[in-house]
Amino acid sequence: MGRLSCLICTKYNYDPTPPDKRLTGLTKIDILLDGVKVHTGFKDATGGWNTKSARWERQCSVQVKAGTRMVTLRRNGPFPHICAIKIEASEGLSGVASVSRPAPEKRQEILRGTAHDGRLRALRRKILMPDPEAVRRAIRDLEKACPDRYAAVDHLRHLDAFSKEQARMLALLDHGEEPDTVRFDALASGVRAALLANPLLDVDRLLVVRRRIINGRARQATGRELGWVPNNYLNHTDLPGTGYDNEIAVMTGLRSGKPTLKKLFKPDRDTLVRDVCLDFDGQRLLFSGLDRTNRWAIFQIAADGGSLQQLSPADDPDLDFFDACYLPNGKIVLCSNAYYVGVPCLDGKYKVSSLYRLDPATKHLRQLTFDQDHGNDPAVLHDGRVVYQRWEYSDIPHYFARRRMTMNPDGTGQLALYGSNSWFPTAFRFAQPVPGHPSLLAGILSGHHCRGGYGDVGRLALLDPALAGAYPFRYRPTSKEWGEVGQPIAVTPEILPAEKTGFVQLIPGYGKPVAGTVCDAAVTDVYLKQHPSLATHPHPLNEKYFLAAMKPDADSLWGIYLVDVFDNATLIYEEEGTALFEPQLFLPRPRPPVIPDRVNLASKTADVHIADIYSGPGLRGVPRGTVKAIRVFAYHFCYIGKGGFPLIGTESGWDVKRVLGTARVEADGSACFQIPANTPVSLQPLDADGNAVQLMRSWLVGMPGERVSCAGCHEDRRASLPPQRSLAETRHSEPLSPWLGPARPFAFTHEVYPVLERHCIGCHREKQTVGPRSMPCFADPKTAYDTLHPYVRRAGIEGDMALLAPMEYHTSTSRLFQMLEKGHQGVTFASMGGEARARLACWIDLNAPFAGNWAPPVWKGVDPVARRLELAKRFAGVDVNPEAEHATAAEAFRSRTLTGFMKPPPVASVASDGLQAAGFPMDHTAARRLQEACAGRLPSSLDLGNGVVMRLVAVPAGAFVMGRLDGAPDERPRAVVRINKPFAMGVAEVTNDQYARFDPEHDTRYIDMHFMDHVVPGHIANHPDQPAARVSCEEALAFCVWLSKKSGLRVTLPDEAQWEWAARAGTDTPFFYGGADADFGRFANLADSDLRNYRMKWEGASVLQNRFPHPPEMNFPLHDPRFKDNGFVVDYVGQTEANAWGLKDMVGNVSEWTRSSYAAYPYPGAAAQGETRRVVRGGSWADRPADAGASVRRAYQPWQKVFDVGFRVIVEVE
Structure with missing residues (x-):
């Protein structure tokens, strides 16, 4: 306290109810309560010099006892111009004295008492500094390690004397006395000598x-x-x-x-x-x-x-x-x-x-x-x-x-x-x-x-x-919230x-x-x-x-x-x-062994050998045979004087990515290929359609002539290579196969825009439409990028640090690919051709970038491009200029021969099919009556153990018209479908808490945030009451098998027809509450107006960020600006109003697995086998009403774990 330049004190009498106080200050000062530091605050500017307009900011909450207490503000150095404090309590403050400056004699008394208290506290810290038990542990250790070089018995005897003196001194301090420290100091010196005798x-x-x-x-x-x-x-x-x-x-x-x-x-x-x-x-x-x-x-x-x-x-x-x-x-x-x-x-x-x-x-x-x-x-x-x-x-x-x-x-x-x-x-x-x-x-x-x-x-x-x-x-x-934002x-x-x-x-x-x-x-x-x-x-x-x-x-x-x-x-x-x-x-130490050089500086390449790409957690659960090739790209990092993610694109990462080519993967998962030496390269395993199954989000570097060996995909560094010789080992390493031309930085203008010119611009030349049914504009490359990227799901700038599940950002999770796979105004992947699909897939897999170069300005009189190239040649033997490669591609784009828009075949109008089903649609009262007739025969709950219960409702038998005439092409032709037997269905999606009874290691984890400066992994999705997601269909069915054995009932996933019948609850509209333009706020957690507030920004070191809106014209993320529901991203289950049969979140929150294979309509029946993919229904928090509803279908691999897909169970009773 002696170095304080100012001391502000106030005393107050305090009623112990309530026991909390909030101290609020104005502009970095320590706040002490009865001489004990409780907070360092006053960190921010006040917003003005005028004390009346200066901003108050909350400092801390403290627990205080009844009686007279002293609040002190302390700072080494002068206090700020404005420094004030006020005291609040949650239920009012009784008997508060005025906070006026005490009289001079009173201030001196306070200062003398404070100085005395400070000396006692400093003395207590000094006395407690040598912890006798910690010292005893060290002495015993040295006694055991060095019995002939360490006098442990003498040191322990001295320590015992010190411990007694320490206890005596503390007792005196407890009574407010300031003891003489001469004997203590001598004994403490002996303790120090015992430790330094090491x-x-x-x-x-x-x-x-x-x-x-x-x-x-x-x-x-x-x-x-x-x-x-x-x-x-x-x-x-x-x-x-x-x-x-x-x-x-x-x-x-x-x-x-x-x-x-x-x-x-x-x-x-x-x-x-x-x-x-x-x-x-x-x-x-x-x-x-x-x-x-x-x-x-x-x-x-x-x-x-x-x-x-x-x-x-x-x-x-x-x-x-x-x-x-x-x-x-x-x-x-x-x-x-x-x-x-x-x-x-x-x-x-x-x-x-x-x-x-x-x-x-x-x-x-x-x-x-x-x-x-x-x-x-x-x-x-x-x-x-x-x-x-x-x-x-x-x-x-x-x-x-x-x-x-x-x-x-x-x-x-x-x-x-x-x-x-x-x-x-x-x-x-x-x-x-x-x-x-x-x-x-x-x-x-x-x-x-x-x-x-x-x-x-x-x-x-x-x-x-x-x-x-x-x-x-x-x-x-x-x-579901991390804490207090800001x-x-x-x-x-x-x-x-x-x-x-x-x-x-x-x-x-x-x-x-x-x-x-x-x-x-x-x-x-x-x-x-x-x-x-x-x-x-x-x-x-x-x-x-x-x-x-x-x-x-x-x-x-x-x-x-x-x-x-x-x-x-x-x-x-x-x-x-x-x-x-x-x-x-300051003495010699053992010299480690000399590892001989293994480089060949005459070589321009390194070899990469992968023993089995399926080995390791990176592709865990991916069936063998899925990966057909590896995309290899290099990073082109920013220059001194110009960098930052906004220059690359929107949520597109920090760096330019330069596609080098692809390498083939053998049937046993092995690969052997060449990469340029002294170059940071990343590998992406590709499926048969050229889509990345996993993202590396890092790089490897091979020295000239080096053999870089990997046991698998993201394998443990301690993993050993398999003893058997792989198929790739039987041949020499191969050069990379070129990807649609020579190695070059990926730029949207050069790689994607020609696809849009050829297949899309005929309908997308006019100004973009933003809203519930948005439409991008492809009039020029920049506008095309700005309006198309919202249809792409990607890792962004700062995705979760954890190793991604395979296919976390697979193209199948992007709305763009979902539309083109089903058919969009007559345009399909089949009509576009393999090259167009490859370009779009590569764009998504590389994080949807726009820019392919940096074009840095002169920095302190130096051309950064030329200087980097000069130094790379001199110190690394690298003579590659990605900026020049980009310039070559840009010239090729400017001088391209326009082939013209390839008009898709006309899409036939969808005529009314006249389909009707007996008793369908029905009103709310009729639907409830139908349910009540069968409810007594079906279970109303399932006990999962440890007090965890799953509530069920009855879903009656009946007939309905399945599909939607004005929906996506895979939602028609419609069909009349009969649900022959009633079944019980979960009121809500299976929660994280419920799923943990089956698999306690599962973690739904988080939903990525946008922008940078993240201090948490993302928006919380793994709260016990949120729906379990990132669960594959295979895992969901395994949960059902487990629950069947536990309950003695037949628990399974619904098929497509059962799910849609239950979601409709007797209605024939896209949603049980109405059409696509109905206000969904009370009924579904969908992509609402609040989803635009997805952008974070820097707000201070360690600070939990607020959410800020993306520009409205960006239409990002895709959302319906007309309505607002009660959730932001994924919510607790059951927060919406139920349909007529008591089911909640059938649409929205998370999409839901069915056990049906993805097959063309008309609906072929539950037993029909389509392709291996399984159907997901409903739509999630990330979907607009235009992309969700009772009839909307999506397809994912049965082993795929999708960020917004969960499940609910049904119980079928004979």
Whole structure:
């Protein structure tokens, strides 16, 4: 409190009912209640200087006891111009005193009391800092590990004395006394000595970086001021580089209480020094610093501090080199921005860092990684491989898309070590292998947006990728909403043991499993709320003990600590006015084995060998024989100075995608083909019609001459190749088959628009129609794109991080393909031909992009296209210019010969068929009477166990006219169909809770959000009361078999006729409540006016976003703007009004499986066999009335799991 520049206090008497108070403030200040911090708030601007117009914002809710309480506002430094607080209670406030400024003598009394209380709190923290039980655990461990080198008996005796003194001191504090600490300090010093007597510190020499902080801010400084990269979306080039007083120093006398620091190296200017790496033999070390041109460079000095030399190239004034480590063969791996790629989420305004290998002897520099965004933190594992962090977000949430990767020192064998498809951790920085353990890593958990500049710091954690490669995200919501929009959110899924997550422990965190909390600003919003300490630069001594730079609490200095898994953090040294970082033992260490180079730099290609594409979870459940080929495309990442997803299209991803060709897949699932070397490529398995069965949403890179081997599709990295020789192994690798021409970037104008000109423009030349029956306009390519893409379902910019189910975004889930398959105004896939279908399928599978190039402007006097190409030739041997390929395709489009519109054959008008069925249609009263006549013979519920019950209603026998004359072509000819026997049907769709009784591992997961900056996986669809979806027809039938056995009844799915009869409930209109223009708000959860509010946007670090509307002319997502229902996306079941037979959600919410095969009408009967696909009925929350209804049919593979398809059961009684 002594450093406060202002203190605002108020006292109030409080009636304990209600026990909550809401504190609301105006413009970052700590709020304390009775001296205890309850919130840091006042973070936003007030909206004006006038106190009357300044905006109030909610701060926090606190529980208070009756009596006189004091609220304090505290801030280090001057208070903002406007700072006010008001106190509210949910049921009013009694006896509130005025909030006037106390008299001077009263203020002094308050301040003296507050200072006294502050001293007692600080003393309590000091006394509690050494936890006797944690110290005892460490002493016992060292006693067992080093019985001849550690005096455990003496240390335990001293610890017992300390524990007694600690208890005595705490008792005095509990009585409000301020005890003398002389004896305690002496005993605490002995405890510290016990921990520092660890034989691992016998070397007594550390390398550290000492950084002096000016203006007395060593305790408050953060971010760039301390030489940190402030946010994890940046790299070294965002640091000022100058203005620092720092040096590399040698620390000795570690156990003395006052270690000695001796300067080893200090730059002759005020440049930053960081990223110190000691060679394996301990004779030299690397560091990052600024060269004479103020570019980042890699320097080397000898162990005595002399022989300074710059190792990285010095002849490129636009390139930076930093963050290097030694390789076992004497070469080094370093980071550089020579790739000339811009950070996509920052519109290309900052350069991406990639990994390169430098031979100091020859100065030869070769690029190793070719990724979309930053690669950093390289280190060498015990087996000689390089481990590093790769940030990538190809159609996945970019905050959380950082992976730990490994590769051989020559760049071959690039594999995900940890984090593929994992929401957690947001970042795992400075990972280092642990001596004596084959796979354990020590690193720092950090965030993406890092309030306070905490990009390089966070919580120390231990990760063992040999246990698991990702942290499973299984969240069980209590609401369909994540929480309060506009507020920061941290989502903690099921906390699992290390065997399932790979995360062994947080430090501190002894004996506790690691929570995989998903949070953007993870340091401030998660870790500092759990524990006040921050750490960085871990240096493992073994699997239990570590050196680290650490700041135990907000008022501490950054010092060097010995930390352990038992929750001890023992200060070795701190220095007032200084921050100490990057501790490491200054002695030789074992040199890992040298992995020989496997590259052939004369080669321009790499070979890809897939043993069995059906192996692994990526194609789980897909029948063998489905995949016929593999589409191969390359990423063309954005340039420095120009980037961002809006330039690619609408919800189309971040990058230009360049189609290279296709490779054939053998009957046994094997494939062997060539890809261009040093190129990020993605693979898409294709079905017989050329549609992607799975999306990779990442890439692989092969080095020149490398053989890239995969066991299957997204197989576990630990999976071994099958022992038998595959069919593809019997032949040489094949060049890719060209896809409708040479390799080129995919551009809508060049690839899709000619299809529309040929087959569609005759009817779609006029201005678009937006509304319940929209019609796109194809007058020009841009208009065509803007009005056609709403008919395409795709992964978008930031789809769910989890591995997609096969066919999640298959073309069959897009309205465009559904229309063309059935026939649209005489146009069908059959009439369009195979090439037209292939172009449309490729467009959808590539995320429906518009642009195929970047056309970047000159950046700081440099042509980014020419410079990238020059550097790619020089450092990677790559001589490919996608911008030129696009220009060639653009010229071909401009000079094309127009073949003219191919008018489809006229569509015959649908005449009345005159069909009638006895007793059909019927009014509501007649329908209820018919139901009541059979209800007594049918069950009204099914007990699923554990209190879970499924309600049923009776559906009577009867006849009706099935189909719709003015519907889609597959809804006619109509037929009179007789339902011979009554049956019972679920009132609602099977819920997630009900389905979990059969399959507790099933997870319906989430509905994707649009735009970027997502802090949650999507809109919740897995609440227990929402319908189970992403359940295949085969799984739904298996549920029915299980429920039949459990209930002793015949439970099954309805056939098409049973479903439509039940949905109509006696009506002959498209919906039981009326026609396609009827207001469905009370009756069905369909694509209503609110669905337009599907766009998210940046609202702050960690903030749960509001929904915003897409422009009305975009017609996206497709929706009916006239009406509004009670749901947004999928809702809880049974929220709509029932039809005459008591059935809810027959139309809308989710579509529903039937057991019928998809066959042409007239309806051939339940026993008829059409093709293998099964019929889905009703329509979902994603369908407009124009695309839904009692007669609407869609067809999916029986093994296909569809995002908006669930099911309900029937019970048939003999």
